[in-house]
Amino acid sequence: MQFKLSKIAAALLPVTTLAFGSSVYAAEAPTAEAAPMPTDDVEVIQVSGIAGSMAESARQKRFSSQIVDAVVAEDIGKLPDNNIAEALQRITGVSISSDFGVGQDVQIRGISDNRVELNGRSTAGEGRGGISLEDFPSSFLKTVEVVKSPTPEMIEGALGGTVSMKTVRPLELEETLAAFTFDAEYADKTENYAPKFTAAVGSNWDLGSSGTFGASIVLSYLDRELRQDEFITKQELLDVDLDGDGVADEGNTPQGKMLVQSENTVNQKTEQRERKAYGLSLQWAPASGDGNIYLDLNGTKLTGSQQSYSILDVGGDVTTTADSYQDANGVLHNYTLEGVKLIPKTISDFSENETYSHALGSEWSLSDQVRVWGEVAISHSETDRHDTEFTLRPVNRDVWNENGGYTSDADHTTDAYISGGSGKLPSIVYEDSQVLHNPDNLALRTYVHDRDRIENDEIAARFDVEYVEPFAGIDWLASVKSGVRITDREYEFTRSDIEFKDMYKSAYYVDENGDPTGEDFSMWIDEYNEMSPGSFVTITPDNSFDQLGKSGQNDLLSYTVYNGKKLGNPEAAFADVQSALTGTNYATTGSLNSNLEVDEGEYKKIEEKTQAVYMQFNLDFDDLSAVIGGRYVETELDSTIIENGEYLTGTNDYSDFLPSLNATYSVSDDTLVRFASAKVMRRADFDSLSPASSVNTDVTHATQGSHTLEPYRVTQYDLSVEHYFGTGGLMSAALFYKDVESFTITDNDCIADTAKTVSEQNVTQWSSVCLLDEAGVSQSNIVNADPGMGDTAGYNYVEGLRLDGKTGINTEKEINGGSGWIKGLELAYQQTFDFLPGRWSGIGVSTNYTYADSEQPDGTPMEDISKHTVNAQVYWEYDAYQVRLAYNWRDEFLDSENEKRISRIGKDGYGIDNNDSPEAAGYDPTAGNSYREARGQFDVSASWDINDHVTFISNVTNLTGEPLVYKTELGNDWKYREADRRITMGLRAKF
Numbered sequence: 001m002q003f004k005l006s007k008i009a010a011a012l013l014p015v016t017t018l019a020f021g022s023s024v025y026a027a028e029a030p031t032a033e034a035a036p037m038p039t040d041d042v043e044v045i046q047v048s049g050i051a052g053s054m055a056e057s058a059r060q061k062r063f064s065s066q067i068v069d070a071v072v073a074e075d076i077g078k079l080p081d082n083n084i085a086e087a088l089q090r091i092t093g094v095s096i097s098s099d100f101g102v103g104q105d106v107q108i109r110g111i112s113d114n115r116v117e118l119n120g121r122s123t124a125g126e127g128r129g130g131i132s133l134e135d136f137p138s139s140f141l142k143t144v145e146v147v148k149s150p151t152p153e154m155i156e157g158a159l160g161g162t163v164s165m166k167t168v169r170p171l172e173l174e175e176t177l178a179a180f181t182f183d184a185e186y187a188d189k190t191e192n193y194a195p196k197f198t199a200a201v202g203s204n205w206d207l208g209s210s211g212t213f214g215a216s217i218v219l220s221y222l223d224r225e226l227r228q229d230e231f232i233t234k235q236e237l238l239d240v241d242l243d244g245d246g247v248a249d250e251g252n253t254p255q256g257k258m259l260v261q262s263e264n265t266v267n268q269k270t271e272q273r274e275r276k277a278y279g280l281s282l283q284w285a286p287a288s289g290d291g292n293i294y295l296d297l298n299g300t301k302l303t304g305s306q307q308s309y310s311i312l313d314v315g316g317d318v319t320t321t322a323d324s325y326q327d328a329n330g331v332l333h334n335y336t337l338e339g340v341k342l343i344p345k346t347i348s349d350f351s352e353n354e355t356y357s358h359a360l361g362s363e364w365s366l367s368d369q370v371r372v373w374g375e376v377a378i379s380h381s382e383t384d385r386h387d388t389e390f391t392l393r394p395v396n397r398d399v400w401n402e403n404g405g406y407t408s409d410a411d412h413t414t415d416a417y418i419s420g421g422s423g424k425l426p427s428i429v430y431e432d433s434q435v436l437h438n439p440d441n442l443a444l445r446t447y448v449h450d451r452d453r454i455e456n457d458e459i460a461a462r463f464d465v466e467y468v469e470p471f472a473g474i475d476w477l478a479s480v481k482s483g484v485r486i487t488d489r490e491y492e493f494t495r496s497d498i499e500f501k502d503m504y505k506s507a508y509y510v511d512e513n514g515d516p517t518g519e520d521f522s523m524w525i526d527e528y529n530e531m532s533p534g535s536f537v538t539i540t541p542d543n544s545f546d547q548l549g550k551s552g553q554n555d556l557l558s559y560t561v562y563n564g565k566k567l568g569n570p571e572a573a574f575a576d577v578q579s580a581l582t583g584t585n586y587a588t589t590g591s592l593n594s595n596l597e598v599d600e601g602e603y604k605k606i607e608e609k610t611q612a613v614y615m616q617f618n619l620d621f622d623d624l625s626a627v628i629g630g631r632y633v634e635t636e637l638d639s640t641i642i643e644n645g646e647y648l649t650g651t652n653d654y655s656d657f658l659p660s661l662n663a664t665y666s667v668s669d670d671t672l673v674r675f676a677s678a679k680v681m682r683r684a685d686f687d688s689l690s691p692a693s694s695v696n697t698d699v700t701h702a703t704q705g706s707h708t709l710e711p712y713r714v715t716q717y718d719l720s721v722e723h724y725f726g727t728g729g730l731m732s733a734a735l736f737y738k739d740v741e742s743f744t745i746t747d748n749d750c751i752a753d754t755a756k757t758v759s760e761q762n763v764t765q766w767s768s769v770c771l772l773d774e775a776g777v778s779q780s781n782i783v784n785a786d787p788g789m790g791d792t793a794g795y796n797y798v799e800g801l802r803l804d805g806k807t808g809i810n811t812e813k814e815i816n817g818g819s820g821w822i823k824g825l826e827l828a829y830q831q832t833f834d835f836l837p838g839r840w841s842g843i844g845v846s847t848n849y850t851y852a853d854s855e856q857p858d859g860t861p862m863e864d865i866s867k868h869t870v871n872a873q874v875y876w877e878y879d880a881y882q883v884r885l886a887y888n889w890r891d892e893f894l895d896s897e898n899e900k901r902i903s904r905i906g907k908d909g910y911g912i913d914n915n916d917s918p919e920a921a922g923y924d925p926t927a928g929n930s931y932r933e934a935r936g937q938f939d940v941s942a943s944w945d946i947n948d949h950v951t952f953i954s955n956v957t958n959l960t961g962e963p964l965v966y967k968t969e970l971g972n973d974w975k976y977r978e979a980d981r982r983i984t985m986g987l988r989a990k991f
Contacts, residue, residue, distance in 0.1 A: 049074055050875045050882055051832045051844055055728025058830065060143070065618070065627045066662050067149040067676055067718050067734065069094075073142050081886075081939070082183070082196075082955065082984060084144060085133040088163065089888055090871050091146050092734075092826045092848035095864070100226040100271050101958060101979030104134045108146060109736060110822055110852050110865030110893075111160030113682045113712060118165050119296060122155070124355045124379035126454050128685050131355060131381075133163070135300055137220035137277050139181060139198040142168045148736075149662055149676035149718050152614035152629035153464065153481060156658060159682045159714050159738075168202065170214025170283045171292065176203035177216075183953070183986030187226050188961075189543055190270060190980060194224035204283075211286040218279040227270045228979045229544050231425055231556075234263035234901040235974050236767070236787045237911030240332055242320055252330035254909030259331045259972050260318055261418065262340075263765065263901065264428055266556040268541060269308040270564075276301045291364035291371075299356035307564030308347040309539045311436065311556050313416060313428075314764050315791040316340035327422070331972045339413040339791060341764070342435060343445070344392045344559050348567035351385035369470075374463040383454040386570050389697070390562040390577075393445035393504055394435055397524060400443075405520030406505040412441045420551020422973060423965070427552030436559035437538065439526035443504040447577045448697055449570060450497045451596060456686075458489040478620040481629075485612045491686040493604040496596035499697075500577065500586050501760065507584045514585075521584045525560070532576045537563045547961040547978040600642040604690035607638040608683075623666045630659040635683065639707030641692045650691070650707040656681045670725060676718040684709045684744065688814045693751075695809060699761040700769050701900065702751070702811040710816050713741045720826075729831040738822040743857055745817030746898055747916050750808035752778045757807050766798035768810075768900060775805035781920055782810060782913055787904075812898060818857030822865065825851040842878035847871060858915075858925035866891040866934075880945035889936035895966060896930045901975075903928040905968040926969040933965040943988075950989045957982040 056072040069091040081087035085103030089096045095110075096103045108114050116123050116130035123130035145164040147154070154162060183196040202216030237257040239248035251258035277300040285292040316337030323334045361375030394412035403410060414432040435441060464483030471477045500507075507521035525536050540558040567573045574592040581587050588595050616629035633656050640649045660678035667673055687694075688705040695702040720734035750770035763769050767787040773779055785798050801807050832844035850869040854862040868891040875884040903913040906927030914920055915927040941955035963978035 049877050050884060051728065051834070051842070051877060054830055054832065054844065054846055058724060058728045058730045060145070061730070062672070062722070062724055065625065065664065066147055066151060067674055067720055068145055068147050070143055070145045081941075082138060082957075083134055084136060084138045084141070084163075084165070086939070086957070087138065088133070088144060088146060090846070090848075090873060090886065092732075092828045092871070093148065093736075093824075093850045093852075093869075094146055095866065095869055095890055097864070098979075099134075100228045100269075101982065102134050102226070104132055105129070106133065106146075106163060107864045108148065108158075108160030108163075109738070109824060109850075110854060110862060111738075112864055113159040115155065115158040115162045116165070117155070117162060118298060118357055119167060119359070120164070121357065121359055121375070121377040122379050122458055122460060123357050124381035124456055124458070126353070126381060126383055126456060127687075128157075128683065131300070131357075135275065135302060135353075135355075136165065137198065137218075137222075137275075137300075139200070139220055140167055140218050140277070140279050140298075141165050149674075149716075150658075150660055150678050150680060151627050151662060152616040152631040152658070152660055153483065154631075155485065156612065156631060156633055156656070156680065157682055159680055159712055167218075167279060167281065167296075167298075168216060169294065170202050170204050170216045170281055171212060171285060173202050173204055173214065173216070177201065177990070179988070179990040181953075181986060181988045183984050185224060186983045187224070187980035188983070189227040189229070189541075190225045192225040194222065196224075196984075196986070197221045202281075207287075209287050211284055214281075214283045216279075216281045218277075220275070220277040222273070222275040225270065225272050226980050226982075227268065227541075228977065229541075230265075230267040230269070231545065231976045232263075232265040232267070232901060233261035233426075233974050235905050235968055235972065236260050236262065237904060237909060238318060238788050240318065240320065240326075242324055242326070244320070252326055252328055253970060254907070255911065257330070257909060257911055258326050259329065259905070259968075259970065260335070261331075261421075261426075261974070262316060262318075262337055263312060263314050264416070264418070264426075264556060265310060265312045266544075266554075267308060267310045268539065268544065269306055271304065271306045273302065273304040291362065293362045294360075296359045296361075297356070298358070299354070302351070302353040304349075304351050304353075305568055306347070306349040307568060308345075308349070309559075309561050309564060310345040310347065311559045311561075312343045312345065313337070313340040313556075314343065315413075315795065316416060317790045317792070321417075329971050331422070333421070334419045335417075337416045337418065340416050341411055341413050342394050344436060344442070344561045346390045346562040346564050346567055348388045348564050348570075348573075349385065350568060350570070351383060353381065353383045355379070355381040369468050370465065371468075372463070372465045374461075376461045377459075379458045379460075381454070381456040383452070385452040385454070387448075387450040387452070388567050388570050388573060389446065389448040390567055390573070391445040392442045392525065392561065394441040395443045395504055397440040397443075397522075400522060405508075405522075423548075425545045425548055425550045425554055425976060427550070428554050428556055429552075430555045433555065436555065439524055439529075439560075442525045442560060444523045444525075444528065444577075444580070445502060445504055446697075447500045447503070447574075448497065449499075449574065449592065449596070450495055453492075453494045455490070455492045457491075458487055460485060460487040462486075476619055476621050478618040478625075481614075481616040481618070483614055485610075487608075487610045489606075489608040489610075491604070491606040491608075493602070493686075493690075495599045495602040497599055498574075498592070498595050498597065500581065501762075503581070503586065507581065507586050509583050510585050510587075516585075521581070521586075523580050528576075528580060531580060532566075535563055535566060535576065536560055545963075545976070545978060547963040548965075548976050600645070601693055601695070603640075603642045604686065604692045605638075605640040606686045606689050607640075609636045610634065624663065626661065626663040628661045628663075630657060632657050633681075635711075637689065637707060639689050639691070641690060652707050652709075654710065656711070656713070670723060672722045674718070674720045674722070676716075678716055680714050680716060682712040682714075684711060684814070688744065693811065695756070697762075698765070699756050699809060700763075700765070702809050704811050704813045706813065706815070709744060709814060710742050712744070715739045715741065725831075727832060727834060730828065732826070732828045734826040736822075736824055736826070740820045740822070743817045743820055744814045745857060745916075747813050747815050748782050748898070749811050749813065750779050750782055751811045752776050752805075752808050754805040757802060757809065758805055761802055761807060761809075763795065763798045763802050763807065766795045768903070769798050769802075770808045770810040771798070771801055772806045772808045778808065781917055784913055787911070820854065820856045820862065822852060822854040822862060824853065839878040842876050844875050844877075846873040846875075860897075860925055860929065861894050863894050863896065866893040882941075882943045884941045886939045886941075887936060888939075890932075890934065892931050892934045892967075894929060895932040898928045899930045900928075902930060902968045905970055905972075905974075907969045909970065929969045930974070931967045931969070933967055935962055935964060937962050949991055950987060952985075953988055954983075954985045956984075
């Protein structure tokens with residue numbers, strides 16, 4: 001593998017090597033907070049308990065040369081929360097996103113594009129961002145830092161900040177350590193107990209003249225099962241006749257329409273996740289103490305599966321009743337959807353993911369003034385994912401038999417009466433109460449299996465050198481640091497699949513020559529169950545939406561579907577479908593693997609090389625210190641796709657100069673004022689860098705990237721005041737501003753692809769299908785059929801256009817857009833009231849508040865940014881007992897854009913899907929925006945030191961069971977989601 005340095009790097013490298021001198025300086029790992037910490041007059045804090053953790057985090061913040069916040073483990077392998085992301089949400093300016101109620105990713109000052117590092121190097125995940133924070137065991141870590149203001153030595157790629165995870169090195173141990181933790185986690189929806197186990201052993205040995213050798217190993221195991229319930233509706237702005245006089249009544253929306261929900265969907269997902277992880281660290285230092293050599297090996301293996309049961313009703317004509325009304329937001333209540341069709345669906349996802357991050361490095365002091373260090377690191381992520389989908393369709397068996405096969409009038413429909421909602425699960429009652437259970441109505445519809453393989457590798461090498469004072473005649477120049485880093489990264493995505501679509505109406509029996517026999521295929525679920533017993537189950541969870549609450553009867557909460565456990569065995573499920581289709585035009589032979597075909601249109605390969613060089617000056621003017629310098633980085637990108645059987649590669653090269661300044665002024669011994677300024681950049685995610693088109697199973701929507709995308713580029717400014725008092729007491733205030741120079745924005749085109757649309761496109765959800773002005777000709781504007789046409793007329797209209805080749809695929813692309821900004825204020829306060837008498841001295845508090853505002857090029861706010869965020873922790877610890885109550889509250893924020901189900905709902909109320917064409921009539925940049933409603937969550941933890949070695953621990957996550965509620969731009973609910981309340985109890989032992 002060959003690397004090339006940029007011309008500037010090649011020129012600067014000899015300059016850095018001139019700094020070598022002739023005496024000894026103690027070796028230290030290259031870290032972002034490289035400012036020296038005084039040791040003579042600063043008490044060294046032994047981290048113990050919550051108060052000790054708070055005090056150490058304040059100490060690290062105080063003596064950093066940057067704007068940094070940290071979470072410090074209360075003890076070896078014990079962060080304040082059982083999940084890294086959930087621990088970080090306690091930090092000022094940090095919020096998190098979750099999946100199945102478990103913290104997953106962090107947003108730093110509202111930005112999700114951040115770096116996750118382990119001991120200063122990259123981690124590996126499926127994408128660019130590194131490993132998911134829920135997948136790395138928190139028990140491995142001693143400290144997690146959030147670095148908000150970068151220095152030149154830091155690796156580029158973080159827009160909001162860098163999450164720096166740090167493990168214990170063997171030579172840091174003062175004595176031999178053995179620590180064990182065993183927890184049992186109870187999830188109240190799945191009613192499952194999950195084992196969690198961690199073991200850590202470490203020591204170091206004095207080898208006399210041969211130096212000192214240390215070794216540590218940490219092992220972790222987790223096996224959990226969680227469930228997530230979700231309810232989604234489609235929202236339409238329609239003209240509605242409330243009083244039955246044949247004239248549409250005025251709606252309480254900007255254009256006088258009313259908001260009507262349809263396509264009601266319940267998704268109930270159960271996730272099983274098994275995680276095995278290890279961390280091995282070996283370290284040797286010579287007897288002289290001049291440096292050390294280390295080898296770090298870290299890896300995780302995840303085996304996970306999801307069983308998702310879903311029921312969706314589609315279509316239906318709106319009919320008002322005597323008790324129909326609209327509320328103040330124009331939402332229609334108490335009405336009937338006549339003639340809805342239902343689609344029961346089972347999805348089984350199974351994936352295996354192996355990651356590792358290894359490094360071999362050395363840190364060395366060559367003299368009193370010179371130290372050097374170098375490292376070679378490799379990170380690897382490999383994912384093998386299997387997704388299988390099996391859907392049914394209600395079809396009237398009597399009509400099917402009378403007609404001698406399928407005709408459209410055999411589709412079994414029913415009327416749905418919808419009432420309630422607005423903060424609770426709406427009531428949905430079907431006229432045919434057995435529509436989702438009667439085997440005479442349920443036939444096989446679609447079987448799809450996808451197999452994805454993702455490989456993501458990076459090799460990185462870096463070399464750094466630092467020259468420290470004294471500099472002749474320049475007393476204020478404390479040190480000069482410089483270095484180079486080169487990387488080679490490769491990302492590859494491959495998909496293979498097989499699909500049997502619309503079996504109930506498209507499959508038919510054939511003779512030995514492949515000619516139709518005239519007999520249509522019919523396979524009802526009772527017939528299939530006779531062939532393969534146990535293939536279908538009835539889903540009726542008794543704790544569905546118990547956090548949200550229900551408005552009344554909801555028939556979507558009980559339905560018959562294909563058994564997810566059987567679908568979780570892809571080969572066996574395929575064999576059953578294959579047997580059922582014997583003798584038809586869908587017949588196949590061989591195994592599932594032999595029938596999978598590579599989807600060339602999905603193939604993506606990104607090869608990326610970077611070369612970076614930096615120069616950093618550490619300045620010291622007594623009360624004023626500063627770190628100033630710049631980082632120059634070149635990026636070379638190759639993006640490969642497959643088109644018509646040929647590999648096509650596009651290239652893009654660009655460079656960035658990233659200057660930065662971090663200045664700290666000591667107003668007094670306890671009060672600091674900081675100012676920071678920097679330019680930062682973030683390369684686009686790999687999917688966004690590939691022009692390969694990813695099309696959904698209905699062939700109605702797709703996403704597509706471009707190798708010509710430029711990275712995000714941001715100029716940021718920070719100003720903070722920090723006051724420290726007592727033992728770990730802290731009060732701080734900070735202002736920040738980020739000027740985003742190169743947003744990526746979404747652009748939608750209606751792409752003509754008659755080879756797919758005419759034969760494969762499903763127009764059941766006809767009002768979401770984009771229409772072409774001319775058959776076979778793509779167009780930039782998105783046109784949909786008028787949803788007010790009614791379901792039957794609308795379906796027939798769009799179906800006719802599809803057969804004529806005049807429907808397209810609504811394709812979403814990312815393009816570089818204009819500029820925007822983020823600005824805000826952070827306030828923090830923490831204190832332990834150790835001046836109180838007796839047991840009251842163990843009371844402490846930590847709280848913070850963040851205000852943030854933002855704007856994208858189209859004038860809308862940025863995603864994931866709440867204007868107001870509050871975190872508060874109150875704790876008490878005394879003798880052998882600890883109790884902590886933590887609360888996190890986030891104001892409403894923009895969660896996502898271009899949501900398909902609400903694509904016509906915007907602040908102007910036009911009822912048109914048009915949010916990316918400013919020159920077109922009815923343009924509304926807010927159409928399709930989804931907001932997550934303001935929400936607060938309580939978490940509580942407690943522990944009891946049984947003796948000097950063993951501690952009983954417990955905690956509850958989401959104590960009061962708070963659901964997530966999502967709203968449209970007009971303020972009406974369109975999605976609800978809730979997950980398990982998690983209760984953990986266990987023992988921790990340390991010897």
